[in-house]
Amino acid sequence: MHPVTFKPNGDPLKINIQYLGAFTASYIYTLWEANSNAQVSQLSGNNLNSQDDVYPLPCPVAANTGRIIEVFSTLKNSTGASMIGIVEVTVSQGSTVLATISEQETLGAGATVINDMFINLIQ
Amino acid sequence: MKTKIILCLAASLTLTLSAIAQTKDNFYVKKADSTVLQTVKLDFAVPDIPAFKALGTDPSNILRPSSLKELSMMFSNVRSGDKFIIPQNLAIELTPGLLVKPWYTLNEYQKNAGIRLLTKMSVSVGSDQNPETGVNSLAFGFRTVLFDKGDHRLDTEFLDTAILRPQDAYTAMVFANRNEYLRSNNITIAQFAAFPETTQDSINKIAQELTASQYDFDGAVMKSLQEFKKKNWNAPRMDAAYSLVMQSPDTLLGSIKVNKHLVWWAWAFRPGKNNRSAQFVVGLNNSLYKANGKFFNEFTGNFRFYIGKNRLKALAEAQYQNIDHPLMGRTETLYSQVGIELAVYKSVWLHFGTGFLNALDGTARSQLMSNLNLYFSFPENFKLF
Numbered sequence: 001m002h003p004v005t006f007k008p009n010g011d012p013l014k015i016n017i018q019y020l021g022a023f024t025a026s027y028i029y030t031l032w033e034a035n036s037n038a039q040v041s042q043l044s045g046n047n048l049n050s051q052d053d054v055y056p057l058p059c060p061v062a063a064n065t066g067r068i069i070e071v072f073s074t075l076k077n078s079t080g081a082s083m084i085g086i087v088e089v090t091v092s093q094g095s096t097v098l099a100t101i102s103e104q105e106t107l108g109a110g111a112t113v114i115n116d117m118f119i120n121l122i123q
Numbered sequence: 124m125k126t127k128i129i130l131c132l133a134a135s136l137t138l139t140l141s142a143i144a145q146t147k148d149n150f151y152v153k154k155a156d157s158t159v160l161q162t163v164k165l166d167f168a169v170p171d172i173p174a175f176k177a178l179g180t181d182p183s184n185i186l187r188p189s190s191l192k193e194l195s196m197m198f199s200n201v202r203s204g205d206k207f208i209i210p211q212n213l214a215i216e217l218t219p220g221l222l223v224k225p226w227y228t229l230n231e232y233q234k235n236a237g238i239r240l241l242t243k244m245s246v247s248v249g250s251d252q253n254p255e256t257g258v259n260s261l262a263f264g265f266r267t268v269l270f271d272k273g274d275h276r277l278d279t280e281f282l283d284t285a286i287l288r289p290q291d292a293y294t295a296m297v298f299a300n301r302n303e304y305l306r307s308n309n310i311t312i313a314q315f316a317a318f319p320e321t322t323q324d325s326i327n328k329i330a331q332e333l334t335a336s337q338y339d340f341d342g343a344v345m346k347s348l349q350e351f352k353k354k355n356w357n358a359p360r361m362d363a364a365y366s367l368v369m370q371s372p373d374t375l376l377g378s379i380k381v382n383k384h385l386v387w388w389a390w391a392f393r394p395g396k397n398n399r400s401a402q403f404v405v406g407l408n409n410s411l412y413k414a415n416g417k418f419f420n421e422f423t424g425n426f427r428f429y430i431g432k433n434r435l436k437a438l439a440e441a442q443y444q445n446i447d448h449p450l451m452g453r454t455e456t457l458y459s460q461v462g463i464e465l466a467v468y469k470s471v472w473l474h475f476g477t478g479f480l481n482a483l484d485g486t487a488r489s490q491l492m493s494n495l496n497l498y499f500s501f502p503e504n505f506k507l508f
Contacts, residue, residue, distance in 0.1 A: 021227075022242065026294040034313075046287045050228045085225070
Protein backbone atom coordinates (compact mmCIF):
# COMPACT_ATOMS: atom_id res chain seq x y z
CA MET A 1 0.00 0.00 0.00
CA HIS A 2 1.34 3.41 -0.99
CA PRO A 3 0.66 6.22 1.52
CA VAL A 4 0.02 9.69 0.07
CA THR A 5 -0.15 12.77 2.30
CA PHE A 6 -2.57 15.59 1.42
CA LYS A 7 -3.74 18.88 2.97
CA PRO A 8 -7.27 18.53 4.39
CA ASN A 9 -7.88 22.26 3.85
CA GLY A 10 -6.27 22.38 0.39
CA ASP A 11 -7.63 22.18 -3.15
CA PRO A 12 -9.68 19.20 -4.39
CA LEU A 13 -7.91 15.89 -4.99
CA LYS A 14 -7.85 13.98 -8.26
CA ILE A 15 -6.21 10.89 -9.67
CA ASN A 16 -4.96 10.14 -13.17
CA ILE A 17 -4.57 6.53 -14.34
CA GLN A 18 -2.10 5.80 -17.13
CA TYR A 19 -0.70 2.67 -18.74
CA LEU A 20 2.71 2.73 -20.39
CA GLY A 21 3.32 0.21 -23.16
CA ALA A 22 1.55 -1.05 -26.27
CA PHE A 23 -0.92 -3.41 -24.58
CA THR A 24 -4.60 -3.15 -23.67
CA ALA A 25 -5.62 -2.37 -20.10
CA SER A 26 -8.97 -2.36 -18.40
CA TYR A 27 -9.49 -1.14 -14.86
CA ILE A 28 -11.91 -0.64 -11.96
CA TYR A 29 -11.16 2.35 -9.78
CA THR A 30 -12.69 2.10 -6.31
CA LEU A 31 -12.56 4.63 -3.48
CA TRP A 32 -13.02 2.61 -0.26
CA GLU A 33 -14.30 4.21 2.94
CA ALA A 34 -11.75 4.36 5.81
CA ASN A 35 -11.78 1.22 8.00
CA SER A 36 -14.79 -0.18 6.20
CA ASN A 37 -15.79 -2.36 3.24
CA ALA A 38 -18.13 0.38 2.01
CA GLN A 39 -17.43 1.89 -1.38
CA VAL A 40 -17.52 5.68 -1.74
CA SER A 41 -17.37 5.38 -5.51
CA GLN A 42 -16.56 2.86 -8.20
CA LEU A 43 -15.78 3.64 -11.84
CA SER A 44 -14.37 1.63 -14.68
CA GLY A 45 -12.46 2.36 -17.87
CA ASN A 46 -9.76 1.25 -20.24
CA ASN A 47 -6.75 2.63 -22.09
CA LEU A 48 -8.34 3.04 -25.52
CA ASN A 49 -8.41 6.75 -24.86
CA SER A 50 -6.09 7.96 -22.11
CA GLN A 51 -7.62 11.45 -21.86
CA ASP A 52 -10.68 10.28 -19.91
CA ASP A 53 -8.90 8.48 -17.09
CA VAL A 54 -8.82 11.42 -14.66
CA TYR A 55 -11.14 11.24 -11.64
CA PRO A 56 -11.84 13.97 -9.01
CA LEU A 57 -12.18 12.76 -5.42
CA PRO A 58 -15.21 13.84 -3.36
CA CYS A 59 -15.35 17.09 -1.40
CA PRO A 60 -14.95 18.20 1.33
CA VAL A 61 -11.30 17.24 0.86
CA ALA A 62 -10.81 16.34 4.55
CA ALA A 63 -13.45 13.61 4.25
CA ASN A 64 -10.96 11.57 2.21
CA THR A 65 -8.69 11.04 5.23
CA GLY A 66 -7.98 7.34 5.71
CA ARG A 67 -9.76 6.34 2.52
CA ILE A 68 -8.15 3.78 0.21
CA ILE A 69 -7.87 4.21 -3.53
CA GLU A 70 -7.77 0.90 -5.36
CA VAL A 71 -6.94 0.62 -9.07
CA PHE A 72 -7.62 -2.97 -10.08
CA SER A 73 -6.32 -3.56 -13.63
CA THR A 74 -6.05 -6.36 -16.13
CA LEU A 75 -3.23 -5.96 -18.66
CA LYS A 76 -3.49 -7.95 -21.88
CA ASN A 77 -0.52 -8.50 -24.18
CA SER A 78 -2.11 -9.60 -27.45
CA THR A 79 1.19 -9.88 -29.34
CA GLY A 80 3.57 -12.80 -29.79
CA ALA A 81 6.47 -11.20 -27.91
CA SER A 82 6.78 -10.52 -24.20
CA MET A 83 6.93 -6.91 -23.06
CA ILE A 84 7.04 -4.69 -20.00
CA GLY A 85 3.84 -2.95 -18.87
CA ILE A 86 3.60 -0.11 -16.37
CA VAL A 87 0.59 1.04 -14.37
CA GLU A 88 1.00 4.65 -13.27
CA VAL A 89 -1.34 6.50 -10.93
CA THR A 90 -0.80 10.19 -10.22
CA VAL A 91 -2.46 11.79 -7.20
CA SER A 92 -2.79 15.59 -7.42
CA GLN A 93 -4.18 18.32 -5.19
CA GLY A 94 -5.15 21.30 -7.30
CA SER A 95 -2.22 21.79 -9.66
CA THR A 96 0.30 20.13 -7.32
CA VAL A 97 1.30 16.54 -7.94
CA LEU A 98 1.38 14.79 -4.57
CA ALA A 99 2.69 11.46 -5.82
CA THR A 100 3.18 9.40 -8.96
CA ILE A 101 3.07 5.72 -8.14
CA SER A 102 4.03 3.18 -10.74
CA GLU A 103 4.14 -0.59 -10.72
CA GLN A 104 5.79 -2.70 -13.37
CA GLU A 105 4.58 -6.02 -14.76
CA THR A 106 6.17 -8.47 -17.19
CA LEU A 107 3.61 -9.43 -19.80
CA GLY A 108 4.40 -12.71 -21.54
CA ALA A 109 3.26 -13.34 -25.11
CA GLY A 110 -0.55 -13.51 -25.11
CA ALA A 111 -0.71 -13.20 -21.29
CA THR A 112 -3.37 -11.48 -19.18
CA VAL A 113 -1.88 -10.11 -15.96
CA ILE A 114 -3.61 -8.56 -12.95
CA ASN A 115 -2.22 -5.48 -11.24
CA ASP A 116 -3.83 -4.31 -8.01
CA MET A 117 -2.65 -0.95 -6.69
CA PHE A 118 -3.64 0.53 -3.30
CA ILE A 119 -3.09 4.10 -2.17
CA ASN A 120 -3.84 5.20 1.38
CA LEU A 121 -4.79 8.89 1.74
CA ILE A 122 -3.38 10.36 4.94
CA GLN A 123 -3.15 13.86 6.44
CA MET B 124 -0.54 -33.33 -28.39
CA LYS B 125 -1.64 -33.11 -32.04
CA THR B 126 0.83 -30.25 -32.53
CA LYS B 127 3.66 -32.32 -31.05
CA ILE B 128 2.91 -35.30 -33.26
CA ILE B 129 2.83 -33.15 -36.39
CA LEU B 130 6.04 -31.37 -35.45
CA CYS B 131 7.74 -34.68 -34.65
CA LEU B 132 6.64 -35.94 -38.06
CA ALA B 133 8.00 -32.75 -39.62
CA ALA B 134 11.32 -33.35 -37.85
CA SER B 135 11.42 -36.98 -39.08
CA LEU B 136 10.50 -35.79 -42.55
CA THR B 137 13.39 -33.35 -42.37
CA LEU B 138 15.87 -36.20 -41.94
CA THR B 139 14.34 -38.15 -44.79
CA LEU B 140 14.17 -35.16 -47.09
CA SER B 141 17.69 -34.08 -46.17
CA ALA B 142 18.88 -37.38 -47.62
CA ILE B 143 16.89 -36.68 -50.79
CA ALA B 144 18.35 -33.18 -50.97
CA GLN B 145 21.82 -34.70 -51.22
CA THR B 146 20.93 -36.35 -54.50
CA LYS B 147 18.53 -33.80 -55.99
CA ASP B 148 19.51 -30.18 -55.74
CA ASN B 149 16.02 -28.79 -56.34
CA PHE B 150 14.35 -30.03 -53.18
CA TYR B 151 15.02 -28.34 -49.86
CA VAL B 152 13.93 -28.50 -46.27
CA LYS B 153 14.31 -25.14 -44.57
CA LYS B 154 13.98 -24.07 -40.99
CA ALA B 155 12.18 -20.76 -41.25
CA ASP B 156 12.47 -17.63 -39.14
CA SER B 157 9.38 -16.96 -37.05
CA THR B 158 8.55 -13.82 -39.05
CA VAL B 159 8.70 -15.78 -42.28
CA LEU B 160 5.88 -17.98 -41.12
CA GLN B 161 3.91 -15.19 -39.44
CA THR B 162 3.92 -12.90 -42.43
CA VAL B 163 4.17 -15.72 -44.93
CA LYS B 164 6.45 -14.27 -47.53
CA LEU B 165 8.36 -17.47 -48.15
CA ASP B 166 11.68 -17.00 -49.94
CA PHE B 167 11.11 -13.30 -49.55
CA ALA B 168 11.29 -12.25 -45.95
CA VAL B 169 13.81 -9.89 -44.48
CA PRO B 170 15.64 -12.17 -42.03
CA ASP B 171 14.56 -12.20 -38.41
CA ILE B 172 18.16 -12.26 -37.24
CA PRO B 173 20.37 -10.63 -39.90
CA ALA B 174 23.69 -11.35 -38.16
CA PHE B 175 23.06 -15.11 -38.28
CA LYS B 176 21.83 -14.94 -41.84
CA ALA B 177 25.01 -13.08 -42.81
CA LEU B 178 27.17 -15.73 -41.13
CA GLY B 179 25.18 -18.54 -42.72
CA THR B 180 24.98 -20.15 -39.29
CA ASP B 181 21.96 -21.64 -37.60
CA PRO B 182 21.80 -19.89 -34.22
CA SER B 183 20.37 -23.00 -32.61
CA ASN B 184 23.77 -24.67 -33.10
CA ILE B 185 25.71 -22.01 -31.27
CA LEU B 186 25.73 -20.56 -27.79
CA ARG B 187 22.79 -18.28 -27.16
CA PRO B 188 21.95 -16.38 -23.96
CA SER B 189 18.37 -16.54 -22.76
CA SER B 190 18.53 -13.69 -20.26
CA LEU B 191 20.34 -10.42 -19.76
CA LYS B 192 22.27 -11.98 -16.87
CA GLU B 193 23.61 -14.69 -19.16
CA LEU B 194 24.36 -12.05 -21.76
CA SER B 195 26.56 -10.05 -19.39
CA MET B 196 28.39 -13.26 -18.38
CA MET B 197 29.11 -14.00 -22.01
CA PHE B 198 30.49 -10.55 -22.56
CA SER B 199 32.92 -11.12 -19.70
CA ASN B 200 34.59 -13.86 -21.78
CA VAL B 201 35.80 -11.63 -24.59
CA ARG B 202 39.26 -11.06 -23.07
CA SER B 203 42.26 -13.36 -23.13
CA GLY B 204 45.15 -12.04 -21.08
CA ASP B 205 45.36 -8.36 -21.91
CA LYS B 206 43.85 -8.70 -25.40
CA PHE B 207 40.27 -8.66 -26.64
CA ILE B 208 39.31 -11.80 -28.54
CA ILE B 209 36.41 -12.89 -30.78
CA PRO B 210 34.21 -15.31 -28.85
CA GLN B 211 34.12 -18.58 -30.81
CA ASN B 212 30.46 -19.27 -30.17
CA LEU B 213 28.22 -16.30 -29.79
CA ALA B 214 24.68 -15.58 -30.84
CA ILE B 215 22.71 -12.69 -29.37
CA GLU B 216 19.42 -11.22 -30.47
CA LEU B 217 17.85 -8.33 -28.64
CA THR B 218 14.85 -6.11 -29.12
CA PRO B 219 15.91 -3.13 -26.99
CA GLY B 220 12.46 -1.58 -27.18
CA LEU B 221 10.99 -4.56 -25.36
CA LEU B 222 13.68 -4.60 -22.68
CA VAL B 223 13.58 -0.98 -21.57
CA LYS B 224 10.68 0.48 -19.60
CA PRO B 225 8.02 1.82 -21.96
CA TRP B 226 7.67 5.60 -21.93
CA TYR B 227 4.67 5.75 -24.25
CA THR B 228 0.95 5.00 -23.94
CA LEU B 229 -1.07 2.86 -26.35
CA ASN B 230 -2.40 6.08 -27.98
CA GLU B 231 1.14 7.37 -28.49
CA TYR B 232 2.20 4.01 -29.96
CA GLN B 233 -0.69 4.28 -32.43
CA LYS B 234 0.07 7.86 -33.45
CA ASN B 235 3.88 7.97 -33.45
CA ALA B 236 5.67 6.00 -36.20
CA GLY B 237 9.03 6.66 -34.52
CA ILE B 238 7.94 4.78 -31.38
CA ARG B 239 6.81 1.81 -33.50
CA LEU B 240 10.10 1.83 -35.41
CA LEU B 241 12.12 1.80 -32.18
CA THR B 242 10.04 -0.87 -30.44
CA LYS B 243 10.25 -3.18 -33.46
CA MET B 244 13.98 -2.77 -33.98
CA SER B 245 16.15 -5.75 -33.15
CA VAL B 246 19.89 -6.09 -32.85
CA SER B 247 21.79 -9.31 -33.41
CA VAL B 248 25.40 -10.31 -32.91
CA GLY B 249 26.90 -13.63 -33.93
CA SER B 250 30.33 -15.19 -34.27
CA ASP B 251 31.58 -18.29 -35.96
CA GLN B 252 34.85 -20.09 -36.64
CA ASN B 253 35.49 -21.96 -39.89
CA PRO B 254 36.96 -25.32 -38.76
CA GLU B 255 38.89 -25.78 -42.04
CA THR B 256 40.45 -22.33 -42.51
CA GLY B 257 40.45 -21.22 -38.88
CA VAL B 258 39.02 -17.85 -39.99
CA ASN B 259 36.89 -16.19 -37.31
CA SER B 260 33.82 -14.20 -38.30
CA LEU B 261 31.91 -11.67 -36.26
CA ALA B 262 28.61 -10.25 -37.55
CA PHE B 263 26.34 -7.43 -36.36
CA GLY B 264 22.80 -7.04 -37.63
CA PHE B 265 19.92 -4.58 -37.32
CA ARG B 266 16.36 -5.20 -38.34
CA THR B 267 13.25 -3.09 -38.16
CA VAL B 268 9.71 -2.86 -39.44
CA LEU B 269 9.37 0.50 -41.20
CA PHE B 270 5.59 0.22 -41.19
CA ASP B 271 3.01 -2.52 -40.70
CA LYS B 272 -0.65 -1.88 -41.42
CA GLY B 273 -1.36 -5.43 -40.25
CA ASP B 274 -0.49 -4.52 -36.64
CA HIS B 275 -3.83 -5.01 -34.86
CA ARG B 276 -2.84 -2.53 -32.14
CA LEU B 277 -3.20 0.28 -34.68
CA ASP B 278 -6.83 -0.62 -35.41
CA THR B 279 -8.81 1.25 -32.75
CA GLU B 280 -12.14 -0.25 -33.79
CA PHE B 281 -10.75 -3.79 -33.60
CA LEU B 282 -9.17 -3.10 -30.19
CA ASP B 283 -12.43 -1.68 -28.89
CA THR B 284 -14.79 -4.40 -30.11
CA ALA B 285 -12.58 -7.50 -30.11
CA ILE B 286 -10.35 -6.95 -27.09
CA LEU B 287 -11.28 -4.06 -24.79
CA ARG B 288 -15.04 -4.63 -24.46
CA PRO B 289 -14.49 -8.32 -23.58
CA GLN B 290 -11.61 -7.24 -21.34
CA ASP B 291 -13.83 -4.74 -19.49
CA ALA B 292 -16.35 -7.54 -18.82
CA TYR B 293 -13.55 -9.91 -17.77
CA THR B 294 -12.04 -7.33 -15.40
CA ALA B 295 -15.43 -6.78 -13.74
CA MET B 296 -15.85 -10.55 -13.27
CA VAL B 297 -12.38 -11.06 -11.73
CA PHE B 298 -12.93 -8.06 -9.45
CA ALA B 299 -16.34 -9.39 -8.32
CA ASN B 300 -14.90 -12.86 -7.69
CA ARG B 301 -12.03 -11.32 -5.71
CA ASN B 302 -14.47 -9.33 -3.55
CA GLU B 303 -16.62 -12.40 -3.01
CA TYR B 304 -13.54 -14.34 -1.87
CA LEU B 305 -12.69 -11.56 0.62
CA ARG B 306 -16.27 -11.45 1.92
CA SER B 307 -16.50 -15.22 2.39
CA ASN B 308 -13.19 -15.23 4.26
CA ASN B 309 -14.06 -12.18 6.43
CA ILE B 310 -11.20 -10.12 5.05
CA THR B 311 -11.74 -6.37 4.91
CA ILE B 312 -10.31 -4.35 2.02
CA ALA B 313 -7.99 -2.52 4.47
CA GLN B 314 -6.64 -5.90 5.66
CA PHE B 315 -6.24 -7.11 2.07
CA ALA B 316 -4.45 -3.91 1.06
CA ALA B 317 -2.03 -4.39 3.98
CA PHE B 318 -1.22 -8.00 3.00
CA PRO B 319 2.19 -8.70 1.45
CA GLU B 320 2.10 -8.43 -2.34
CA THR B 321 2.60 -12.20 -2.76
CA THR B 322 -0.55 -12.89 -0.68
CA GLN B 323 -2.54 -10.33 -2.67
CA ASP B 324 -1.30 -11.94 -5.88
CA SER B 325 -2.32 -15.41 -4.68
CA ILE B 326 -5.86 -14.26 -3.89
CA ASN B 327 -6.16 -12.43 -7.22
CA LYS B 328 -4.89 -15.58 -8.94
CA ILE B 329 -7.68 -17.59 -7.32
CA ALA B 330 -10.21 -15.03 -8.57
CA GLN B 331 -8.63 -15.14 -12.05
CA GLU B 332 -8.82 -18.95 -12.20
CA LEU B 333 -12.43 -18.92 -11.04
CA THR B 334 -13.24 -16.36 -13.76
CA ALA B 335 -11.43 -18.45 -16.41
CA SER B 336 -13.83 -21.31 -15.66
CA GLN B 337 -16.75 -18.94 -16.29
CA TYR B 338 -15.44 -17.02 -19.31
CA ASP B 339 -12.56 -17.90 -21.64
CA PHE B 340 -11.31 -14.35 -22.27
CA ASP B 341 -7.89 -15.40 -23.62
CA GLY B 342 -9.54 -17.88 -25.99
CA ALA B 343 -11.97 -15.23 -27.24
CA VAL B 344 -9.13 -12.78 -27.93
CA MET B 345 -7.08 -15.44 -29.71
CA LYS B 346 -10.02 -16.27 -31.97
CA SER B 347 -10.53 -12.58 -32.80
CA LEU B 348 -6.82 -12.20 -33.59
CA GLN B 349 -6.93 -15.18 -35.94
CA GLU B 350 -9.87 -13.60 -37.76
CA PHE B 351 -7.99 -10.31 -37.94
CA LYS B 352 -4.93 -12.06 -39.44
CA LYS B 353 -7.12 -13.82 -42.01
CA LYS B 354 -8.54 -10.48 -43.15
CA ASN B 355 -5.22 -8.64 -43.07
CA TRP B 356 -2.70 -11.18 -44.40
CA ASN B 357 -2.03 -8.87 -47.35
CA ALA B 358 -1.89 -5.60 -45.39
CA PRO B 359 0.91 -3.21 -46.41
CA ARG B 360 4.19 -3.77 -44.61
CA MET B 361 7.79 -2.70 -45.10
CA ASP B 362 10.80 -4.35 -43.45
CA ALA B 363 14.50 -3.56 -43.67
CA ALA B 364 17.66 -5.13 -42.31
CA TYR B 365 21.42 -4.58 -42.46
CA SER B 366 24.29 -6.77 -41.47
CA LEU B 367 28.03 -6.28 -41.30
CA VAL B 368 30.46 -9.23 -41.28
CA MET B 369 34.04 -8.87 -40.09
CA GLN B 370 36.70 -11.55 -40.33
CA SER B 371 40.01 -12.25 -38.68
CA PRO B 372 42.60 -14.96 -39.50
CA ASP B 373 43.10 -15.43 -35.75
CA THR B 374 41.01 -14.84 -32.64
CA LEU B 375 42.32 -11.34 -31.92
CA LEU B 376 39.91 -8.47 -32.31
CA GLY B 377 42.87 -6.24 -33.27
CA SER B 378 43.32 -8.05 -36.60
CA ILE B 379 39.66 -8.07 -37.60
CA LYS B 380 38.61 -6.48 -40.93
CA VAL B 381 35.30 -5.71 -42.62
CA ASN B 382 34.50 -8.50 -45.09
CA LYS B 383 30.86 -8.10 -46.10
CA HIS B 384 27.90 -5.69 -45.99
CA LEU B 385 24.38 -6.99 -46.58
CA VAL B 386 21.14 -5.04 -46.97
CA TRP B 387 17.61 -6.44 -47.22
CA TRP B 388 14.42 -4.53 -47.95
CA ALA B 389 10.91 -5.86 -48.58
CA TRP B 390 7.66 -4.05 -49.25
CA ALA B 391 4.31 -5.82 -49.41
CA PHE B 392 1.11 -4.06 -50.48
CA ARG B 393 -2.45 -4.73 -51.64
CA PRO B 394 -3.69 -4.12 -55.18
CA GLY B 395 -6.56 -2.10 -53.67
CA LYS B 396 -7.45 -0.74 -50.24
CA ASN B 397 -10.24 -3.29 -49.68
CA ASN B 398 -8.64 -6.20 -51.49
CA ARG B 399 -8.34 -9.33 -49.34
CA SER B 400 -7.21 -11.87 -51.93
CA ALA B 401 -4.06 -10.54 -53.61
CA GLN B 402 -0.74 -8.99 -52.76
CA PHE B 403 2.32 -7.53 -54.45
CA VAL B 404 5.73 -7.95 -52.84
CA VAL B 405 8.89 -6.12 -53.86
CA GLY B 406 12.19 -7.30 -52.40
CA LEU B 407 15.75 -6.04 -52.73
CA ASN B 408 18.88 -7.68 -51.41
CA ASN B 409 22.37 -6.31 -51.94
CA SER B 410 25.66 -7.61 -50.62
CA LEU B 411 29.10 -6.16 -50.95
CA TYR B 412 31.75 -8.78 -50.26
CA LYS B 413 35.54 -8.71 -50.19
CA ALA B 414 37.65 -11.10 -52.27
CA ASN B 415 41.34 -10.80 -53.18
CA GLY B 416 41.51 -7.46 -51.36
CA LYS B 417 38.68 -5.88 -53.42
CA PHE B 418 34.96 -5.45 -52.81
CA PHE B 419 32.48 -7.07 -55.24
CA ASN B 420 28.76 -6.55 -55.53
CA GLU B 421 25.82 -8.97 -55.63
CA PHE B 422 22.32 -7.65 -56.20
CA THR B 423 18.93 -9.36 -56.34
CA GLY B 424 15.59 -7.66 -57.02
CA ASN B 425 12.29 -9.53 -56.92
CA PHE B 426 8.75 -8.63 -57.83
CA ARG B 427 6.10 -11.16 -56.84
CA PHE B 428 2.32 -11.30 -57.15
CA TYR B 429 0.22 -13.48 -54.86
CA ILE B 430 -3.41 -14.42 -55.23
CA GLY B 431 -5.46 -16.61 -52.89
CA LYS B 432 -5.79 -16.81 -49.13
CA ASN B 433 -3.17 -16.67 -46.41
CA ARG B 434 -2.76 -20.44 -46.21
CA LEU B 435 -3.05 -21.25 -49.93
CA LYS B 436 -1.73 -18.90 -52.56
CA ALA B 437 -0.67 -18.96 -56.19
CA LEU B 438 2.26 -16.76 -57.16
CA ALA B 439 3.97 -15.27 -60.19
CA GLU B 440 7.43 -13.75 -59.89
CA ALA B 441 10.22 -12.04 -61.76
CA GLN B 442 13.73 -11.89 -60.32
CA TYR B 443 16.69 -9.93 -61.61
CA GLN B 444 20.15 -10.74 -60.30
CA ASN B 445 23.63 -9.50 -61.03
CA ILE B 446 26.80 -10.87 -59.52
CA ASP B 447 30.32 -9.51 -59.86
CA HIS B 448 32.75 -12.42 -59.81
CA PRO B 449 36.43 -11.82 -58.97
CA LEU B 450 37.49 -13.87 -62.04
CA MET B 451 34.46 -14.03 -64.41
CA GLY B 452 33.33 -10.42 -64.23
CA ARG B 453 29.60 -9.55 -64.05
CA THR B 454 26.81 -12.02 -64.79
CA GLU B 455 23.19 -10.92 -65.12
CA THR B 456 20.20 -13.24 -64.97
CA LEU B 457 16.43 -12.96 -65.11
CA TYR B 458 14.32 -15.66 -63.55
CA SER B 459 10.55 -15.83 -64.00
CA GLN B 460 8.45 -18.39 -62.20
CA VAL B 461 4.95 -19.43 -61.17
CA GLY B 462 4.16 -21.49 -58.10
CA ILE B 463 2.05 -22.14 -55.04
CA GLU B 464 2.47 -21.77 -51.28
CA LEU B 465 0.45 -24.04 -49.06
CA ALA B 466 0.21 -24.28 -45.26
CA VAL B 467 0.23 -28.01 -44.47
CA TYR B 468 -0.04 -27.15 -40.80
CA LYS B 469 0.29 -23.88 -38.87
CA SER B 470 4.09 -24.04 -38.72
CA VAL B 471 4.76 -26.26 -41.75
CA TRP B 472 4.63 -24.74 -45.24
CA LEU B 473 5.18 -26.12 -48.72
CA HIS B 474 6.42 -23.92 -51.55
CA PHE B 475 6.57 -25.14 -55.14
CA GLY B 476 7.80 -23.03 -58.02
CA THR B 477 8.82 -23.61 -61.61
CA GLY B 478 10.18 -21.17 -64.18
CA PHE B 479 12.88 -20.15 -66.64
CA LEU B 480 16.31 -18.76 -65.85
CA ASN B 481 17.81 -16.60 -68.61
CA ALA B 482 21.33 -15.20 -68.81
CA LEU B 483 20.84 -11.62 -70.02
CA ASP B 484 24.04 -11.43 -72.04
CA GLY B 485 22.91 -14.38 -74.17
CA THR B 486 25.93 -16.53 -73.33
CA ALA B 487 23.86 -19.38 -71.93
CA ARG B 488 20.60 -21.03 -73.00
CA SER B 489 17.42 -20.65 -70.99
CA GLN B 490 17.12 -23.19 -68.22
CA LEU B 491 13.90 -24.69 -66.86
CA MET B 492 14.14 -24.71 -63.08
CA SER B 493 11.81 -26.13 -60.45
CA ASN B 494 12.01 -26.10 -56.71
CA LEU B 495 10.07 -27.62 -53.88
CA ASN B 496 10.71 -26.26 -50.41
CA LEU B 497 9.38 -27.42 -47.08
CA TYR B 498 9.55 -24.74 -44.39
CA PHE B 499 9.00 -25.46 -40.75
CA SER B 500 9.56 -23.90 -37.37
CA PHE B 501 8.96 -25.08 -33.84
CA PRO B 502 6.61 -22.94 -31.76
CA GLU B 503 8.31 -21.14 -28.87
CA ASN B 504 6.37 -23.12 -26.26
CA PHE B 505 7.09 -26.49 -27.90
CA LYS B 506 8.14 -29.19 -25.41
CA LEU B 507 8.45 -32.86 -26.17
CA PHE B 508 7.89 -34.02 -22.58
